[in-house]
Amino acid sequence: MIIDIQLRMRFFESDHACVQFFAETGFPCPSRRNPSDHFLRCVNSDFDDVAATMKGSMKLRAEAELDPLLKYSTSEIRERLVDKYRISDYAMMVRSTIHEITKIEGVMEDVIRGSQASWLKQLRTLTSRSFTNMSRDLNYYWLRIIIYIVMAICLGTIYYDVGTSYTAIQARASCGGFVSGFMTFMSIGGFPSFIEEMKVFTLERQNGHYGVAAYIISNFLSSMPFLLAVSWASASITYWMVKFRPGFSYFAFFALNLYGGVSVIESLMMIISALVPNFLMGLILGAGVIGIMMLTSGFFRLLPELPKIFWRYPVSYIVYGSWGLKGGYKNDLIGLEFEPMMPGQPKLTGEYIITEMMGLSLNHSKWLDLAMIFVLLFAYRLTFFVVLKVKEAAAPYIRVAYTRFTVKRLERRASFRKTLAMASMSKRHNPPHPMAIQEGLSSPMPY
Template sequence: MTNKSSGTSSINGEKSDGLGNSQHRTSDPSPPIVDLELNRVRSFHLINDVVHSFAWNQLNVQVKDRKTKRPLSILDSSNGIVHAGEMLAIMGPSGSGKTTLLNALAHRAAAAGATTTGNVLANGHIIGLQKLRELSSYVEQEDALIGSLTVRETVQFAASVALSSTTSKRKRVQRVDDLIARFGLQEQSHTIVGTPIKKGLSGGQKKRLGVASRLVTDPKVLFLDEPTSGLDSALSFEVMNYIKVVAKRHNLIIIASIHQPSSSTFKLFDKLCLLSKGKTCYFGPIDQGLGYFSSIGYQIPFETNPAEFYLDLINTDLIREGNDVFSRVQDITHNWPRSSTASQLQKDIEKSIADAKSAGNVFDLSNIKPQKANPWSIPVVLAHRSWIKAYRDIVVYGIRIIMYLGLAILMGTIFLRLKGTQDDIQPFINAIFFGSAFMSFMAVAYVPAFLEDLHTFNKERANGLVGPLAFSVANFIVGLPFLFIIAFLFSLVAYFLIGFQQTGTAFFKFTLWIFLDLVAAESLVVLVSVLFNIFVVALAVAALVNGLWMGVSGFLVPLNGLNPFWKYAFHYIDYQAYAFQGMMVNEFKDRVYDCAGLAQDGYHCMFSSDLNAVGKIRGSAVLENFGIGLSGEKVWVGLIIAIIAGYRILAYLVLRLRKN
C-alpha cells in the first residue's frame, strides 16, 4: 500500500520511489542479472503504477460432468491477492486447475461450457472483461509469433496495433528498442523468429520475445500460461529472470501458471498459489510456504527443492481413494480454509475492498480511458505484416506457386498441341475442366498458412488488440496479388502449350477465369478453416466440398442431364461451374473445328451445326450440347464475385460470433 506522507511504497521489503523504480536493499537476494538490469538506464517507464492490487474472492468454476450430467467443480472457492511489483506462481499437478484459474482471472472461458462465479477485483473494485483487457495482457503457453518476422518487426507490429496514433514515431521506436534491450534480444534484433524451413531464435529467446511483444501494449497485469514449458532449467530461469526485472522495475503484476520449476526459478516468485483438484492448498508468500506446511505436519526433507516438495505432496495423478495420497491431499485441502494464513488472506482482500470504498473514485479504474490505435490503421498494419510473411515465408505462397507451375507443365505436356479437329474437342473440354477444377482443389494447400494466421489473430483478439473485420480485410487484400501471379504464371505456361485459342484477348480472359476460380477457392478454404480450425479436419472438409463442386459443375454430367436436387441445391452456388462455363465460352464461342472424313465420302461430324455440310463444326454447337449460353460471361463474373463475398462475409460473421 502507498504511504501518502512519504510518497513511497513498500513491496516485499523493497522501497519504491513512487515512479515504479525499486530501490533494493544491500541484502536483496535477487540474482545478479536482476541487479545489473535494475541499474541500467531508467529513462523509459513501461507503465504507470495504476493497478495497486489485483484480487479474487470466492472464485468458482463448474462444468457439467459428462457421465452424471451433474455440476462438477473444477475450481472451488479460490481467493488471492497480488500487489504491484509481485510475481505469483500458480502451481499444482496436471489437472489441478492452474490454467482454469488463470483463464478465470483473465475473464476468459475457463473451460468448455464452464460457469464461473465470484469476483475479480483491481484496486478493490470489481473489474469487467473490457476494462481488464485494456489493463492486462495474456501470454499463451503456445506462442503466437509469426516465424518469418524478425525480432524487431514482431515488437514493432505489436506496437502498431496497440499504441495510439498520437504516439510519436520517436516514442514508438524508443519503446521497441527498450523492450528488446530489457529482454536481452539486441543481438537477435534482425533475426527471424524461425519457420519449419529456416531456423531462427532459440526456445528461450522465443519465450522472451513473446512476453516483450505483449508488454508493448502497456499492461498493468500480465498473465502467463506455462511460460517455461519446453525449456530446460537454465532457460526457464533466464526467461523468468527477465520478466522479474520488468515486473520489479515497473510495478507490474505478474500471474503465471508454472509446472515443476527449478529451485532457482521458483525463488524468483514472490507468492505461491498451490492447487490440487481445483482446491487451494496454500496461498501466500513463497518464503512462508514451508513454515505453513510444517505447522500442519508436513516437513520438507533435507536438500529438497521446495517446488518439488509441494508438488509431490499434493500430486493426484495416481491417487486412489483409501490410500495415503488421497488422505494427505484431503487433509491439506481441509486444513487450508481453517488456517490463520487463509484468514489473513481473506482480511487482506476485504481490506482492499474497504480501502477502495473509503477512497471513493481514487482507485476506480472504470474512468481510465486508455489510448488505442486508430481502428482504420489496424487493417493496414495487419496487411503489411501479412505481406511480409507472404513473400518471405515460402510455405505461404512460394510452395503453392511451385505446385501450380508443376500442374501447368503437367497439363501442357499431357494435352500438348491440340489441333482444331473434332477429335480434339473433348480433350480441349477435359483440359478446361482439369485446369479449373484442380487449381481450385489445390487451394487446400493454403490451410496450414491460414491456420497460423488465425492462431495469431485469436491471441491478439483475446488481448483486445485486433478485431475480426480488420483481420478479414487484411487477409483478403494481401492474397489477391499472389493469386493473380499464380493465375498468370499458370496460364502463361499451360495456355500456349495446350493450344487454346491463340489471341491475346482469349488468353487474358482465360487468366481472369483462373484468377476468379482461385480467389473463390481460397475464400472457401478461409471459411472452412474458420469453422473447423483443426488442420486435418479443415483439410478434409475443404477437399470434400471441392469434390462436390467438381461433381455438379456441369462437366461430369452436363447441366441439362444433372439430377434436379444437385442442380438446384448446389450447382447454382458452385463457383467452379461458372468458371468452367466462362472458360468454355472463351474457347469455343468463336472457333470452328474440322469434321472427320472427306467430301466425296461424306463428313462425319460429332456435333450438329450449320457448317456440317462443308465439313465444319461451330464451337457454339459444343456449348449448346453442354447447355451453356453464349452471353452469360458478365453474369458469371458477377456470380463468382458474389460467392467470394459470401464466403468472406460468412467467415467474418463466424469470427465475430465466436467467443474467445
C-alpha cells in the first residue's frame, strides 16, 4: 500500500505534493535530506535495526527531538500513512484521473500479450531483416561462396575432361560422391552464425514479438538466394570443367541436387543449434551426424551391401546422401557408353553400370530422387519447428531441474557447507554496524 501511495503520487502529482503529504501526516522531510531517501526511510523496516542498535544512546535521544521518524517503528509509520492517504484529497484526485483515462477511446485495461502484427507482416519483416543481416555479414555466406568456388575449381581441375574410358567410371562416381558428400559438408561453416541467431530468436520469442513458424519460414526464404548462388556457382564451374553430359536440363539437375543437399545440412545444423548449449558441442555433434550420413549414402559402401537392419532400413532412407547420389548417378550415366575393361569386349552402358556395378534400381526417375531430398528438407524444417516448440514448453521445468541439481551438487562440497556455516555464525553473533552510527553522521539517511 505504501509503495502504491508513493507511485501514484509520483506519477499524478509533483514532488512537492508528495513531500507535503508526508509532512501533513507528521513525517516532514528534513531540509538537508533527499526526499527519495526520506520516503524510503519511512517504509523500509531495515532501519528499525539501526534504531535498535542506537537505543539508549544520548545521541539518539537528542536526534529524536529533531527527527520524528526515530520515535516510531516502520509499521507504525506505514499505518499512519495508509490511513491518511485513504481520506486525503490526493486519493480522490488519483481515482478521478484513472477513471477519466479509462474512458479515452482506444485505451485498453487488459495487458495485450504477443505481437500485434499480422502473420504475413511478421514474415515480411523477419525475411527482410534476416536477408539484410546475411548480406552484411561476410562470414555468413559471402566467404562460403568464395570457398565453394575455389573448391569447385580444384575439383574441376582434378577431374578435368574425365571422358568415357573404363577408369572414368570410378572417376565420375568419385566426383559425384565428393559433390554430394564433402561439398555439402562444408555448409557446417554456417553453424556459428546459427548459434548467434538462436540467441536473438530466444530473446525476441520470450518477448512475444513473432511466432516460431514465421521465424523458420523467413530464415528459409532469406537464405535461399545465397544457397542458390553457392550451388549454381559451384555447379557451373565443376560441371563444365569435368564435362559431364551436355545439356541444360542435366546441368540444372546437378545444381538443384547440390542446392538440396546444402539446404538439408543447413536445416540439420539449425536443429542442432537449438539443442546444444555452445558452439563447440554443436560443431562436434554436427560433424558426427553428417559423417554418419556420408557413410550410409552408398559411396563408401554400396547401398545393397549395407547391413539391412538399421543402416539400410531406415537410416539410408532418411539421409539426403543416398537420394542425392542415386539421382546424380542417373543424371550422369544413363545414356552414356564407356570403354570395356578389356579391349574387344562390348561397351558398358550407363544403365548396366548403375544396376550391376552399383546395385541401384532404375524403377523410378532421377527426379523422384531429387524430390525426396526436398521432402527431407521439409521434414528437417518441421523437426526444427517441433524442437523449438518443445524447448519453449519445457524451458521452465529444465531450469528448475538444473537449479536443483546445482544446489545438490554444491551441498555435497565440504567447502560450500563450511561457507554456509561461517555465514550463519557471523549473522547470529555479529550484528551489522550501519554507517549511520559512525561518528559525524547526524541521521540514518543523511542528505
